[in-house]
Amino acid sequence: MEIWSEVAVRVQPTSAVQLDRTTLLIILAVSLAIIGIAPVWRAARLGVTFVHELGHAVVGIACGRTFTAFVLRPDASGHAVTRGPSRGVGRAVTTWAGYPAPAIVGAGLVAAALRGWAAPVLTVILLITLVALVRVRSFLTALVTLAVLAGLGALWWLRADDLQAWALLAVGGTLVVGAWRHLGAVVTGPSSGSDPAVLAALTRVPVLVWNASFALVCGLATWFVVLQVRAVWPG
16 A cells, blocks of 8 residues: 555645746746757657647547557657547547647646646646557657656656656746747648648638637647746746
8 A cells, every 4th residue: 555655645736836036047948948959859849749649639539539549750740540430520629639739738737837736737647648658659659658758757756846847847838839830830831631731621611710720729828828927927
């Protein structure tokens, strides 16, 4: 039973973490460096794609579809395969969920970190990633998923409240900005296999409308993060 008590300790929320101005600025600088330094971004964007594809998977499952496969590619593209009706609301919502997912998850991570909920949120993310592991269908996907699991697992088991909060803030900020970069890429380099193009084919709603919906969600997530950080900004 001792192991269960150890687990229980690691899923409990804590009091809100107090952050000084210097710490917040360092976390912001780390997020911007991840996004802005090309070699770092080439690796980090796989993480944004990871969240994008799991967005398809999670929403697909919520819509009654079956999550069967998950693939990341070296160019940071990917796909998650869900089985179900080839048309209809469930298929459209599942397809739509990818581009907003990193921004929504990033905003959620920031809010959780600032409210002392880093530990339970890390637990949920670990469980989702473990489910995704059994659906990987390529070596690169397995490598990225295992790396994510190793990092999350170490952070979760260590249960250092400040470190967990700082990590979630940095990752959350990176995901929000990364969502914008991914959206910019699909807007400036459209293809017939992209999510907005597939949505247009499924619904006859123009690609421009779908891209605008992605931008709206990313904008709301960004504004939410700004409000959260302003609420705790020292002074």
